[in-house]
Amino acid sequence: MKLSLTINGVPRSVTADDAGETLLTILRREGYSGVKKGCGAGDCGACAVLLNGRAVNSCLVLAAKADGAEIITVEGLAMGGRLHPLQEAFLDEGAVQCGYCTPGMLMSAIDLLTRNPDPNEHEIREAISGNLCRCTGYAKQIRAIQIAAKRMRDGGDD
Amino acid sequence: MRLRLARTVVRPATLDEAWRAKGEHGDAARFLGGGVDLALLALSDVTTLIDLSGLGLSYIRIQGEHLRLGATTTMTAAIESPLVAAHAQGFLRDVLRKVASPLQRNLATLGGTLARAHPWSDVIPALLVLDAELLLYDGSEKTLTLERFLGERGKSGVPLIAEIHLPGMPEGVRGAFAKFTRTAFDVGMLNVACLGAIEKQKWTGVRIAIGGTPALATRLRAVEEMLEGKPADVDQITSAASAASDAIDVRDDRRASAEYRRTLTRELTARCLLEIAQLPERISP
Numbered sequence: 001m002k003l004s005l006t007i008n009g010v011p012r013s014v015t016a017d018d019a020g021e022t023l024l025t026i027l028r029r030e031g032y033s034g035v036k037k038g039c040g041a042g043d044c045g046a047c048a049v050l051l052n053g054r055a056v057n058s059c060l061v062l063a064a065k066a067d068g069a070e071i072i073t074v075e076g077l078a079m080g081g082r083l084h085p086l087q088e089a090f091l092d093e094g095a096v097q098c099g100y101c102t103p104g105m106l107m108s109a110i111d112l113l114t115r116n117p118d119p120n121e122h123e124i125r126e127a128i129s130g131n132l133c134r135c136t137g138y139a140k141q142i143r144a145i146q147i148a149a150k151r152m153r154d155g156g157d158d
Numbered sequence: 159m160r161l162r163l164a165r166t167v168v169r170p171a172t173l174d175e176a177w178r179a180k181g182e183h184g185d186a187a188r189f190l191g192g193g194v195d196l197a198l199l200a201l202s203d204v205t206t207l208i209d210l211s212g213l214g215l216s217y218i219r220i221q222g223e224h225l226r227l228g229a230t231t232t233m234t235a236a237i238e239s240p241l242v243a244a245h246a247q248g249f250l251r252d253v254l255r256k257v258a259s260p261l262q263r264n265l266a267t268l269g270g271t272l273a274r275a276h277p278w279s280d281v282i283p284a285l286l287v288l289d290a291e292l293l294l295y296d297g298s299e300k301t302l303t304l305e306r307f308l309g310e311r312g313k314s315g316v317p318l319i320a321e322i323h324l325p326g327m328p329e330g331v332r333g334a335f336a337k338f339t340r341t342a343f344d345v346g347m348l349n350v351a352c353l354g355a356i357e358k359q360k361w362t363g364v365r366i367a368i369g370g371t372p373a374l375a376t377r378l379r380a381v382e383e384m385l386e387g388k389p390a391d392v393d394q395i396t397s398a399a400s401a402a403s404d405a406i407d408v409r410d411d412r413r414a415s416a417e418y419r420r421t422l423t424r425e426l427t428a429r430c431l432l433e434i435a436q437l438p439e440r441i442s443p
Contacts, residue, residue, distance in 0.1 A: 001165070019207050020161020022197060041198060043343065045261050054234065054264040060197040061265065064167040064190055064207045108261065115238075129342070130259025 003067045007032070008076030016063035023049070023061035027073060034074035034103045038132070045131035048104035049073050055111035057130070074103035077110070085155075086110065089148035090141070097135035105131045109145045117153050121146070161196065166206040170213065173295040177318055179208045189318065191230050191270035194262060215269070215320060218242060223326035229269025229319045233257060233281075236268060245324060246288060249333030249353065253284040256335065259343065269319040275308060275374060276345075282308070283351035283367035283375040284335055285322070293321035308374055330355040331363065334430035337370070338422050340413075346370050347414040348422040352430035356390040366402060366427065371419060372411040378402050381427075390435040399428035399441060 001016045003026070016026055024047045027035045038046035040059045047058040050072035077084035086109050089095070096102050105128055112119055112127035119127070124145050125138075133141065168187075170176035180187055187206040188196055196207070215228035218239045225245050227236060233254045236242045242251045257263060257280050271281045272292065282304075290304040296317040302310075304322075333353040337346035348371060354364035364385045369375030381402045388394045403424035408416040428441040 001167070018162055018164050019167045020164035020196070020200070020204070042194065042258075042262055045259065048261055051264070055261055056264045057261045060194050060262065062161070062164075062190065062193040062197055062207070064164070064209055065193045065211075067167070104261075111260070111264075126255070127260055130261035 001063055003063055005066060005068075006070045008072055019062065019064040021063045022059050023051070023063065023066045023071070024058040026063060026066070027058060027071070032073045032075055036100055036103055038100070043132070044101070045104040045108065045128075046101055048107040048131065050107055050110065053111075053114070055107045072107070072110075074106055077106065084110075085151045086113070086145070086148040089144040089151065093140050093144040093147060095137060095140040095144040097133075097137050101131055101133040101135075105133070105141055109148070112145070113149055113152065117149060119145070119149060161200055161202075161204050161207075163202065163205045164207055168206060168208045170208060170210075173213060173299075173318060173320055174297075176208055176210060176213060177295055177297060179206075180318070183208075189273065191267040191273070192232065192265040193270075194266045195270060195274045210269075213320075225324040225326070227268055227322045227324070229272075229321060230267045231269075233263035233266050233268065233271075234260065237263065246327040246353065247332050249335070250284055250288065250324070252333075253280060253335045253351070256280060256337070268322055272304070272307070272322070273316060273319055275311060277372055277374045278345040278349070278370040279375070280335070280337055280346065280349055280369070283349055283369040284333070285324075286367035286375055286377055287333060287351045287353040287365040288324050288327075289365070291323040291325075292319055293323065294318065295320050305377065328355065328363075330357070332434045334433035336426040336429045338426060345413070348408075348419050348426065349375070350423065350426040350430050351375075352427065352434060354385075354431075354434055356435060359390055361385045361388055361390050361394070366430075368402070368406055368423060368427070371406060371408045372413065373407070373409070376407075378405055380405055385431075390437075392432070392437060392439050392441065395428055395431040395435065395437070396441045398431060399424045402427040 036046035038044035042057045042060045048055050049058045108128045168179045183206045190207045190209045215230040217228040237254050294317040335351045337349035339346045349369045351367045364382045366378045367375050403420050406423045408419035410416050
C-alpha cells in the first residue's frame with residue numbers, strides 16, 4: 001500500500017506492507033530511528049510522534065489512518081543545526097538518563113506547549129502521563145519542560 | 159501482531175457509502191475511526207478497512223437542548239471543547255481526562271469506544287448517567303438510547319454510529335465518577351458514575367451506572383428511585399451505597415473477585431454520592 005506522508009516537513013511517498021501495518025514500523029523502516037519501540041501496545045509512549053499536530057502512540061496508528069498525514073518525529077525538532085529549546089532544556093537539566101523514553105516525552109511536551117505556553121506542574125504531569133520512564137527521572141523532565149516553556153515565552157527561540 | 163490481511167482501504171464520503179461497503183465485505187471489513195482497538199486486536203481475518211474520516215463526523219455542537227458529538231470526535235477534542243465543559247458542569251470532560259493517556263486520547267474516538275464497548279469502559283457508565291442517545295445508520299437513520307443500543311448489541315449486526323446526543327441538563331446537576339485500578343493506567347476493577355442534583359437538601363434526578371463488574375455497565379434504577387426525594391445526607395448515602403452493593407450483579411475474573419467488587423461498589427458509590435452532595439465525610443466501614 002502506497003502512502004503519502006509529510007515527514008518533518010518533507011513530502012514522502014512510502015510503501016506499507018499492508019493497511020494494518022503501524023506507523024511505528026513504517027517510520028523506523030524509513031530510517032526515523034528516533035521513534036522508539038517499547039511496548040508496542042500504546043502503554044509506554046516511547047514511539048510518540050506528532051500526527052497532524054497531536055502527539056500519538058505511533059504503534060497504534062494504522063497505515064490506513066496515517067495516509068495523507070503530517071508527521072513530526074524527534075528528528076524534526078532541531079532547526080538549522082540548533083536543538084529545539086525543549087531538547088536544550090532536557091540536556092541542561094540532566095533529564096535524559098538512558099534516553100529511550102526521551103523522544104516520546106519530547107513529543108508529548110511539544111503537544112502541551114503548543115497549546116499551553118505556561119503550564120503548571122499538574123498540567124505537565126498530565127501531559128506526560130502516557131510516557132513511561134523506567135529510569136524514574138520524572139522530576140528532572142518536569143523541570144526541563146518548565147524551563148523550556150519559560151525560555152520559549154521569554155525569548156522566541158521557536 | 160497486526161492486521162496482515164488488511165489490503166483494502168475504502169474511503170466513503172457518506173454514511174450510506176460506508177454502510178454499503180460494510181454490507182459488501184461483511185465480517186472481513188471493519189470501520190476505522192481512531193483505529194486504536196484495531197491496532198491492538200490485530201484481527202487476522204480482516205481484509206478491508208472502511209475509513210470513516212471522510213464522513214465529516216468530527217464535531218461538537220449544540221442543537222436545541224442537545225449537545226451533539228460526531229462519532230469520530232476524539233476524546234481530546236471533547237476534553238478541550240468549551241461546550242463539553244459547560245455541559246453538566248464538565249462531568250464528561252472530567253471522566254474523559256481519567257481515560258488512558260493523552261497520547262491515546264488524541265487518537266481514540268467516542269464512536270469507536272461505544273462500538274467496541276469494552277465492559278471496563280469508563281466512558282460508557284458516564285454516558286449512561288447522562289442519558290446519552292445515539293444516532294445510528296443501518297440503511298436509514300435511527301435514534302436509540304445508549305442503554306438500548308448496548309442491550310441489543312450483537313443481535314443483528316452492528317449499526318454505524320453517527321452521533322452521540324446528550325440531553326441538556328438542568329442547572330445544579332452534578333456528576334461524579336470513581337474507578338478502582340491497580341495502577342493509574344490499568345483497566346479498572348470496577349467503575350461507578352453518578353449524576354444528580356440536590357434541591358432543598360433533597361436528591362432529585364439521581365442516576366447511577368456501574369461498569370466493569372466485569373460485565374458491561376448498567377444503570378441501577380432501584381437504587382436511583384430509592385434516593386429520589388430523600389435527604390442528601392450521609393445516612394441516606396450509606397444506605398444507598400449498601401443497596402447498590404446488594405443489587406449489583408458481580409462475578410469473579412482475573413482482576414478481582416465478586417466479593418471484592420461488591421465492596422468496591424459500596425465504597426465507590428458512596429464516594430460519588432458524597433462528592434455530588436459536597437459532603438466531606440466518608441461512610442463508616
